[in-house]
Amino acid sequence: xxxxxxxxxxxxxxxxxxxxxxxxxxxxxxxxxxxQIYEDRCNGCGMCVKVCPMNALExxxxxx
Amino acid sequence: MFDVVVVGAGPGGSITAxxxxxxGLNVLLVEKRQEIGxxxxxxxxISKSALERFVEPKKFFISREVVGAKIYAPDGTExxxxxxxxxNEVGYVLERKVFDRxxxxxxxxxxxxxxxxxxxxxxxxxxxxxxxxxxxxxEEWEVExxxxxxxxxxxxxVAKAFGIDTTLKPxxxxxxxxxxxxxxxxDPDYCHFWLGKSIAxxxxxxxxxxxxxxxxxxxxxxxxxxxxxxEYLDDFVSERFPNGRIVELVAGAVPVCxxxxxxxxxxxxxVGDAARHADPITGGGIANAMKAxxxxxxxxxxxxxxxxFSKNFLKRYDKLWKDDFGKxxxxxxxxxxxxxxMDDETLNKxxxxxxxxxxxxxxxxxxxxxFKKHPKLLWDIKDLIL
Numbered sequence: 175x176x177x178x179x180x181x182x183x184x185x186x187x188x189x190x191x192x193x194x195x196x197x198x199x200x201x202x203x204x205x206x207x208x209x210q211i212y213e214d215r216c217n218g219c220g221m222c223v224k225v226c227p228m229n230a231l232e233x234x235x236x237x238x
Numbered sequence: 239m240f241d242v243v244v245v246g247a248g249p250g251g252s253i254t255a256x257x258x259x260x261x262g263l264n265v266l267l268v269e270k271r272q273e274i275g276x277x278x279x280x281x282x283x284i285s286k287s288a289l290e291r292f293v294e295p296k297k298f299f300i301s302r303e304v305v306g307a308k309i310y311a312p313d314g315t316e317x318x319x320x321x322x323x324x325x326n327e328v329g330y331v332l333e334r335k336v337f338d339r340x341x342x343x344x345x346x347x348x349x350x351x352x353x354x355x356x357x358x359x360x361x362x363x364x365x366x367x368x369x370x371x372x373x374x375x376x377e378e379w380e381v382e383x384x385x386x387x388x389x390x391x392x393x394x395x396v397a398k399a400f401g402i403d404t405t406l407k408p409x410x411x412x413x414x415x416x417x418x419x420x421x422x423x424x425d426p427d428y429c430h431f432w433l434g435k436s437i438a439x440x441x442x443x444x445x446x447x448x449x450x451x452x453x454x455x456x457x458x459x460x461x462x463x464x465x466x467x468x469e470y471l472d473d474f475v476s477e478r479f480p481n482g483r484i485v486e487l488v489a490g491a492v493p494v495c496x497x498x499x500x501x502x503x504x505x506x507x508x509v510g511d512a513a514r515h516a517d518p519i520t521g522g523g524i525a526n527a528m529k530a531x532x533x534x535x536x537x538x539x540x541x542x543x544x545x546x547f548s549k550n551f552l553k554r555y556d557k558l559w560k561d562d563f564g565k566x567x568x569x570x571x572x573x574x575x576x577x578x579x580m581d582d583e584t585l586n587k588x589x590x591x592x593x594x595x596x597x598x599x600x601x602x603x604x605x606x607x608x609f610k611k612h613p614k615l616l617w618d619i620k621d622l623i624l
Binding site for chain 1: 270271272277279355357391392393394395398403404405406407408411413414415460466467468487488489490491493
């Protein structure tokens with residue numbers, strides 16, 4: 175079943191943590207200075223995409 | 239066993255650790271990044287009184303002093319506020335890279351143990367204490383503590399680990415980008431603020447002078463913005479500072495949801511951005527974070543003395559920060575909700591109606607003046623300001 179998940183473009187990300195502050199699924203974490211997305215917890219709602227100051231996130235369809 | 243483990247070595251965390259250590263507690267201060275203070279996520283402004291309440295000002299961490307603030311309406315109409323009247327963020331422009339390290343050093347000098355490049359990734363409450371799982375460079379181990387202080391910023395995961403949901407909505411944060419710019423022309427004696435829906439929806443653009451160049455940044459409210467803050471800022475910069483050079487880029491998010499119900503749980507206190515302590519109008523966070531850190535430290539000392547780390551006891555910390563600035567956060571959140579609805583023409587009208595002959599402008603004086611001229615306009619926000 176294809177499902178939606180957020181992915182990060184590491185070349186754009188400025189590791190600020192904005193996306194982490196709005197994720198109610200605990201699906202991301204700012205580890206030191208890189209962003210880790212936990213795909214199994216992400217439901218593809220796109221809230222993180224909306225608040226990212228760098229346009230570094232997008233929601234894509236992925237087949238699991 | 240530690241008395242207190244503080245997660246996050248920003249100003250809030252370091253002041254907490256310093257206060258605890260000075261009072262004889264056994265403290266561990268953990269910072270996930272390998273360098274304290276870097277990358278900066280801040281415009282670096284703080285008022286002189288707010289800084290001096292906790293730290294003696296030192297030349298080496300103050301990048302620039304300013305005498306006031308200039309605020310611009312969308313049509314360019316300008317008002318000037320003197321430093322004492324411009325709020326918690328205007329007076330000193332810090333060098334956070336140096337300042338944050340200095341505060342961590344003060345904590346360390348007082349006796350706190352400091353660990354960098356170390357993540358506190360899990361917390362387990364058992365028998366009235368907390369097991370904190372730590373990870374550094376692939377190595378994992380556990381420490382025990384009586385109290386955890388979450389000073390882990392806007393992206394706080396400590397809060398959630400202890401059952402406090404501080405998840406922000408798109409109308410409860412400012413999404414920010416800032417450039418350190420050189421080769422630009424500005425009045426270096428002032429911090430500058432540009433308002434307006436077309437410039438920065440739900441936020442503003444700032445310019446804070448530094449020793450070299452200036453921090454030029456923007457915050458927008460994602461619920462109102464049609465583009466990313468970087469795109470709005472690039473428009474502004476290319477129009478106003480076409481010859482400017484960008485020598486640093488930082489991004490960040492500022493919680494502007496106002497006062498949260500409680501910043502404590504059993505064995506836990508939250509401090510600074512993690513507790514959403516930033517000012518909902520200005521976005522300034524250093525002043526409140528340091529105050530909160532001081533209060534959290536004081537309550538931790540008492541809690542250890544009593545051997546009581548329950549939520550019920552730690553509520554004393556809630557009372558302290560709420561009595562100091564919690565009500566102000568709530569009031570400013572309400573005011574913010576009104577301000578973000580104002581269109582550019584209304585803002586222009588308000589700015590133009592402020593008489594130039596008021597010598598010492600204060601926010602209060604301005605509101606009184608506007609109130610005389612536009613009673614209808616200001617009627618609904620007067621309670622919030624006066």
